Amino acid sequence: xxxxxxxxxxxxxxxxxxxxxxxxxxxxxxxxxxxxxxxxxxxxxxxxxxxxxxxxxxxxxxxxxxxxxxxxxxxxxxxxxxxxxxxxxxxxxxxxxxxxxxxxxxxxxxxxxxxxxxxxxxxxxxxxxxxxxxxxxxxxxxxxxxxxxxxxxxxxxxxxxxxxxxxxxxxxxxxxxxxxxxxxxxxxxxxxxxxxxxxxxxxxxxxxxxxxxxxxxxxxxxxxxxxxxxxxxxxxxxxxxxxxxxxxxxxxxxxxxxxxxxxxxxxxxxxxxxxxxxxxxxxxxxxxxxxxxxxxxxxxxxxxxxxxxxxxxxxxxxxxxxxxxxxxxxxxxxxxxxxxxxxxxxxxxxxxxxxxxxxxxxxxxxxxxxxxxxxxxxxxxxxxxxxxxxxxxxxxxxxxxxxxxxxxxxxxxxxxxxxxxxxxxxxxxxxxxxxxxxxxxxxxxxxxxxxxxxxxxxxxxxxxxxxxxxxxxxxxxxxxxxxxxxxxxxxxxxxxxxxxxxxxxxxxxxxxxxxxxxxxxxxxxxxxxxxxxxxxxxxxxxxxxxxxxxxxxxxxxxxxxxxxxxxxxxxxxxxxxxxxxxxxxxxxxxxxxxxxxxxxxxxxxxxx
Numbered sequence: 001x002x003x004x005x006x007x008x009x010x011x012x013x014x015x016x017x018x019x020x021x022x023x024x025x026x027x028x029x030x031x032x033x034x035x036x037x038x039x040x041x042x043x044x045x046x047x048x049x050x051x052x053x054x055x056x057x058x059x060x061x062x063x064x065x066x067x068x069x070x071x072x073x074x075x076x077x078x079x080x081x082x083x084x085x086x087x088x089x090x091x092x093x094x095x096x097x098x099x100x101x102x103x104x105x106x107x108x109x110x111x112x113x114x115x116x117x118x119x120x121x122x123x124x125x126x127x128x129x130x131x132x133x134x135x136x137x138x139x140x141x142x143x144x145x146x147x148x149x150x151x152x153x154x155x156x157x158x159x160x161x162x163x164x165x166x167x168x169x170x171x172x173x174x175x176x177x178x179x180x181x182x183x184x185x186x187x188x189x190x191x192x193x194x195x196x197x198x199x200x201x202x203x204x205x206x207x208x209x210x211x212x213x214x215x216x217x218x219x220x221x222x223x224x225x226x227x228x229x230x231x232x233x234x235x236x237x238x239x240x241x242x243x244x245x246x247x248x249x250x251x252x253x254x255x256x257x258x259x260x261x262x263x264x265x266x267x268x269x270x271x272x273x274x275x276x277x278x279x280x281x282x283x284x285x286x287x288x289x290x291x292x293x294x295x296x297x298x299x300x301x302x303x304x305x306x307x308x309x310x311x312x313x314x315x316x317x318x319x320x321x322x323x324x325x326x327x328x329x330x331x332x333x334x335x336x337x338x339x340x341x342x343x344x345x346x347x348x349x350x351x352x353x354x355x356x357x358x359x360x361x362x363x364x365x366x367x368x369x370x371x372x373x374x375x376x377x378x379x380x381x382x383x384x385x386x387x388x389x390x391x392x393x394x395x396x397x398x399x400x401x402x403x404x405x406x407x408x409x410x411x412x413x414x415x416x417x418x419x420x421x422x423x424x425x426x427x428x429x430x431x432x433x434x435x436x437x438x439x440x441x442x443x444x445x446x447x448x449x450x451x452x453x454x455x456x457x458x459x460x461x462x463x464x465x466x467x468x469x470x471x472x473x474x475x476x477x478x479x480x481x482x483x484x485x486x487x488x489x490x491x492x493x494x495x496x497x498x499x500x501x502x503x504x505x506x507x508x509x510x511x512x513x514x515x516x517x518x519x520x521x522x523x524x525x526x527x528x529x530x531x532x533x534x535x536x537x538x539x540x541x542x543x544x545x546x547x548x549x550x551x552x553x554x555x556x557x558x559x560x561x562x563x564x565x566x567x568x569x570x571x572x573x574x575x576x577x578x579x580x581x582x583x584x585x586x587x588x589x590x591x592x593x594x595x596x597x598x599x600x601x602x603x604x605x606x607x608x
Contacts, residue, residue: 002210004066004513005029006108012122012129014196015056015114019129031602033490033518034108035065036091037530039080042111043089044533045606049541053084054170054195056115062102062161062201065492069103069209071221072509073228074290074497077102077178078489083187084195085172085349085398086419086443087541089534092189093447093492095287096182101159104205116197119168121149124203134199139165141342142177145200153202155179161201164344166386167194171396173349173421177341181311182287185346187420187442212515220508224501228291231500237294238284240273242315242496247272249319252456253562254426256324258372259355260415260553263426263562267328271318275330281312287494294496300331310338319424320351325358325378332375339379343386349398352421353385354378356399359413365406366391412552417444418543428554429564430455432466432474435577438548439478441534447495449481469567475580479528486527529601531585532593536605545591548578 007029012019024038032038039061046059061080068075077099083090102110105126112122116131119138123130137145145162153160159179166174167190174190175183184190211217228234236244246268249255253263269275280298287295296312313321313334321340322333340347360366368391370381384392394402399421403414415422420443427434432451440448453459454466454477461477488498491510503520511517518526550569558568582589586597593603 001212001515003212003515004070004209005034006103006106006209008106009109009111010107010124010129011111011113013114014112014116014120014131014198017131031529033066033526035063035078035492036080036486036489037526038109038490039063039078039091040089040530040533040537041606042109043080043082044537046111046113047082047537047607049082049537051082053082053087054192056196057113058082058192060112060189060192060196062099062110062112063492064099064103064108065490066108066514067491067509069100070211070217070513071289072513073221073224073501074287074292074494075100076287076492076494078492079176079184079189081187081189081192082541083420083442084170084191085188085400088418088442088543089537089541090187090189090442091489092176092184092186093489094176094178094182094184095290095494096159096178096180097288098159098161098178098182098203099492100288101203101205103209104207105203106205106207112196112198115195119197119199122198122201124201126205126207137199138168141165142181142344143342146179149200149202153204158202158204160203162199163190163193164342164386166344166396167191168199169386169388169396170194171345171386171388172398172401173346173353174344175346177344181341183341183346186348186445190344211513213512217509217512220505220512224505224509225291227502227505228497228500233499234292234496237292237496237499241294241296241312243271243276243313243318244273245315246318249315249425250323251562253429253559253564254452254456255319256422256424256426258326259324259359259413260422260426260551261557262560263429263564265323265326265328267326268323270328270330271313271322271333276312276318276334279330280334290494290497292496298334300334303331305331305335308335308338310341313337316424317347317351320348321354324351324355324424326373327375327378328373329375336375336378336382339382343382345382345386348423349421350382350385351424352415353395353399353402354381356402356414357381357391357395360406360410363409365408365410412556415551415553417550418547420444422551425452426559427550428559428567428569429468429562431469431471431569431573431577432478434550434554434569435474435478435581438550438574438578439482439581441531441538447485449478449485451478451481469564471573471576471580475577475584478581479584480524482531483524483527486530487523488527490526490530525601529603532598532601532603533605535587535591535593536603539592540607545578545589548591549574
């Protein structure tokens with residue numbers, strides 16, 4: 001029977017210059033489906049969790065879901081690796097068209113190991129694979145890479161993933177830029193790619209993705225698109241993008257300001273969607289098969305940067321490079337974001353690292369020319385980080401390593417969890433969000449669950465409402481949402497589309513595409529299975545319960561503003577949240593899954 005499962009993967013050994021196709025046993029696909037699940041399985045199978053961050057044997061895995069490349073709306077793709085900055089399991093997702101092209105070339109995933117003998121381009125043309133020299137691309141930023149490669153690999157036929165100078169220089173929070181400028185941004189995948197001497201991967205695919213039941217798929221697709229069209233949240237994403245959340249976060253005291261010292265910013269209006277629309281946006285853009293078009297392309301109309309073009313600042317970038325740095329000018333913030341895109345830097349981590357550096361300079365523990373609110377010095381420091389010049393070499397290691405090197409009180413204002421710099425949602429006014437940061441499998445992350453929706457946004461979960469600052473009940477809420485989202489990440493669904501597509505609709509699309517029916521309970525159990533597998537990986541990598549903590553600032557400094565002003569976390573709060581969560585998860589007091597939990601889920605660690 002036809003199915004959208006290709007079950008065709010490609011192992012690329014850069015040491016030997018060899019590429020070998022392989023398939024996975026059916027029981028692996030049954031247990032882990034695709035996307036995050038299969039990626040986690042492959043990483044556990046091929047990665048030594050104790051290896052050095054840039055050991056050539058470490059795999060870099062490009063992974064897609066069984067709906068990627070079909071007309072199912074708003075599907076994404078992922079990159080799986082062990083992060084060089086956290087030393088934890090990491091899954092980083094991106095939009096655009098690159099993953100769809102890989103599927104059209106006939107692959108559900110790439111497993112890349114080894115190190116090329118020279119800076120190289122990996123070329124995949126359906127079943128033809130080649131490694132080509134890329135010395136002429138050395139040092140180029142991502143925009144320049146596309147410019148150089150497009151005459152050879154025109155966009156109508158080829159898609160490109162590349163790194164900028166930050167990836168070449170092994171900056172621990174370098175990104176992989178996926179055509180067109182959609183980043184696999186978190187955890188340092190660009191550095192892993194740079195360590196493999198890969199400057200770019202170019203792909204051309206000409207195959208169609210087969211469907212188990214094309215007629216049922218069309219019917220379900222039409223119903224899903226109709227639901228999305230009528231959804232107010234998705235209409236809001238289309239109109240204002242994620243930057244429309246800036247005013248709400250500011251009012252609620254959730255907007256990080258001055259290295260998370262405050263939760264609101266007097267210049268917030270300059271960072272939101274209305275200001276960007278007036279001064280920068282030109283047109284709506286969308287990823288493959290996406291009706292939302294939440295991204296906006298823009299250009300700077302006047303001043304010294306006139307003519308500079310690129311993507312809009314999404315919420316995370318606007319907050320981390322705007323309010324968190326006390327940059328209150330729209331174009332200054334946009335320019336910082338575009339510079340990160342060119343250099344190949346994660347905007348979230350870059351904003352956190354810069355704000356840490358500004359505060360360290362003010363406190364006299366770092367000798368560097370970088371200041372809050374000064375776009376020129378901030379831009380200069382981004383360049384130094386990407387090229388590892390001066391103080392930029394220290395900051396390129398991330399805030400945890402930089403704070404440990406500086407010593408003294410620096411770790412207290414280094415805003416990270418388990419080494420991953422926090423995104424732009426202050427947790428002191430939302431304990432569930434704090435617990436989400438503490439327990440996320442890849443480190444401080446808001447995309448594994450977003451309890452703020454229920455604590456502050458007024459949404460209900462299974463008919464239940466939640467008091468904003470209460471601790472009780474947050475662990476069960478969090479685990480449920482983590483399981484749901486991990487299950488959906490096996491299909492690599494888009495975070496924003498989830499607001500307008502029900503789980504049932506995703507499962508109907510999956511059934512029509514693959515011929516396999518999954519129920520809601522099975523979806524949640526699938527997510528729980530994956531969550532326990534990634535947990536085992538992280539424990540083998542050396543993570544311990546005390547790592548699941550919050551930055552010192554959130555435990556010693558009350559929130560200065562907003563509805564939750566005065567709130568902070570005590571050690572007792574942290575211990576209570578963590579213990580409740582472990583109990584809900586069926587883990588022991590040290591955060592290790594109990595044997596009976598693993599047996600019930602059928603989890604066996606594939607790496608031994």
